[in-house]
Amino acid sequence: MIVDLTLNNAKAYIDNEIVDCSIAINEGKFFKIGKEASMPKAETKMNLRKLLVLPGLIDAHVHLRDEEKAYKEDFYSGTAAAAAGGITTVLDMPNNTPVTMSVEALRRRMKIAERKILVNVGFYSEFPENIQEAEEIIKEGAVAFKLFMAEQIGGLNIDDDHTLLEAFKTVSKLKVPVAVHAEDRTTLKKAEDKLKRENHNDIEAFLKAHSEKAEVIAVRRLLRLAAQTSVHIHFCHISTKNGLKTIVDRKRSGMKITCETTAHHLFLSVDELRRIGTLALTMPPIREKHHIAALWNGIEKGWIDILASDHAPHTLKEKKANSVWDVKVGVPGLETTLPLLLTEVKRGRLSITDIVRLMSEKPAEIFGLKGRGCLKNGYNADFIAVDFKRKYNIDASNFYSKTKYSPFDGWNVEGKPVKTFVHGQLIMDEGEIVDKAGSGEIIRRVKL
Ligand code: DOR
Ligand code: ZN
Numbered sequence: 239m240i241v242d243l244t245l246n247n248a249k250a251y252i253d254n255e256i257v258d259c260s261i262a263i264n265e266g267k268f269f270k271i272g273k274e275a276s277m278p279k280a281e282t283k284m285n286l287r288k289l290l291v292l293p294g295l296i297d298a299h300v301h302l303r304d305e306e307k308a309y310k311e312d313f314y315s316g317t318a319a320a321a322a323g324g325i326t327t328v329l330d331m332p333n334n335t336p337v338t339m340s341v342e343a344l345r346r347r348m349k350i351a352e353r354k355i356l357v358n359v360g361f362y363s364e365f366p367e368n369i370q371e372a373e374e375i376i377k378e379g380a381v382a383f384k385l386f387m388a389e390q391i392g393g394l395n396i397d398d399d400h401t402l403l404e405a406f407k408t409v410s411k412l413k414v415p416v417a418v419h420a421e422d423r424t425t426l427k428k429a430e431d432k433l434k435r436e437n438h439n440d441i442e443a444f445l446k447a448h449s450e451k452a453e454v455i456a457v458r459r460l461l462r463l464a465a466q467t468s469v470h471i472h473f474c475h476i477s478t479k480n481g482l483k484t485i486v487d488r489k490r491s492g493m494k495i496t497c498e499t500t501a502h503h504l505f506l507s508v509d510e511l512r513r514i515g516t517l518a519l520t521m522p523p524i525r526e527k528h529h530i531a532a533l534w535n536g537i538e539k540g541w542i543d544i545l546a547s548d549h550a551p552h553t554l555k556e557k558k559a560n561s562v563w564d565v566k567v568g569v570p571g572l573e574t575t576l577p578l579l580l581t582e583v584k585r586g587r588l589s590i591t592d593i594v595r596l597m598s599e600k601p602a603e604i605f606g607l608k609g610r611g612c613l614k615n616g617y618n619a620d621f622i623a624v625d626f627k628r629k630y631n632i633d634a635s636n637f638y639s640k641t642k643y644s645p646f647d648g649w650n651v652e653g654k655p656v657k658t659f660v661h662g663q664l665i666m667d668e669g670e671i672v673d674k675a676g677s678g679e680i681i682r683r684v685k686l
């Protein structure tokens with residue numbers, strides 16, 4: 239038999255070890271991993287010259303935008319950014335215009351995406367107003383629900399416990415996770431109104447409003463409601479010491495909950511926020527050093543399940559509004575997350591095993607992405623080749639994302655994804671996109 243592709247001279251991450259091997263790929267799947275002499279004949283052969291081969295990263299928290307927000311990012315620019323950053327699958331958030339919260343909206347989004355995506359894309363849906371429609375949305379292919387607790391975005395009244403409880407009960411039967419943005423709307427609004435009345439419109443005011451308390455109150459409330467059902471709650475971008483502690487305490491009781499943090503919450507502190515200004519403004523915001531230490535401790539202890547970019551592109555103009563309350567929150571992250579993490583491997587704070595667990599294996603497990611996140615026979619051949627020795631400065635002006643700024647601009651990093659393969663197809667080579675739009679796959683949940 240003649241397979242599509244063999245890759246020789248790889249150093250690949252297989253079963254928690256880095257091994258010298260060759261990899262054969264056929265019809266978009268890993269066919270054989272082993273010694274070069276044992277490889278089948280192949281149409282194409284590639285010499286990886288000892289590059290480190292890892293499963294492609296799965297970024298479970300990405301705002302790809304498009305449709306009426308295509309001026310910020312679209313399916314092509316966003317997935318090109320993912321490919322450049324070593325990410326082969328992204329999960330798209332639903333706070334779009336229009337909001338993804340119906341079968342029609344989801345179908346339309348998938349149709350638009352199909353022709354434009356370079357990497358695989360799965361879709362979140364917000365909750366529909368009528369919770370009975372949740373099942374149809376999952377049947378249409380959404381991988382999970384997203385619930386914004388910081389402001390009213392979806393169809394459920396987030397101030398009403400009973401409504402949330404009913405939604406959790408329905409979703410627990412559908413066996414998909416609910417990813418939550420845990421900041422309490424009432425707490426935020428109260429603080430924000432007071433600060434606005436007193437004419438406080440700067441970053442300090444934003445930090446006051448988006449307090450640790452706002453995160454903890456939302457986490458507690460969600461845990462209290464979720465505990466009455468068997469729903470799987472996934473906490474997005476946990477940013478505070480006590481937010482994390484509240485989750486970890488409940489994890490110990492055996493509740494089905496998982497959590498995530500982001501590179502910006504791990505690598506940046508309020509010092510950088512103050513220096514960089516509103517360009518680095520996110521929700522939840524980046525925090526003081528003791529929170530960062532708690533997050534790193536959470537990674538080390540295995541309490542934090544996954545890392546994600548929360549890639550949230552906006553135009554430069556939107557980031558520079560006069561009042562902090564008018565600034566669009568969010569930073570790009572698809573092209574910076576992996577290089578930042580690889581640099582920490584060099585510094586000894588993370589291992590390759592950590593990166594693969596946090597950004598490939600666990601996201602695949604949490605979001606039910608079967609056959610992904612691992613270099614294994616029969617799995618989808620979504621993988622990357624990393625040059626572990628490459629030193630360079632992050633240059634946001636070179637991003638594929640439409641967002642050409644980053645709080646990490648100019649940072650010196652070590653370790654770069656130099657090749658990205660999706661379904662065995664080379665789509666990024668040395669920073670260049672080499673395949674055409676449409677080479678990614680729309681990931682639908684396995685049939686109910
Ligand atoms: O920083 C953020 N940006 N936090 C959010 O919750 C929304 C996101 C966005 O869509 O821009
Ligand atoms: Zn969020």
Ligand code: ZN
Nearest residue numbers: 299331548550
């Ligand atoms: Zn987000």
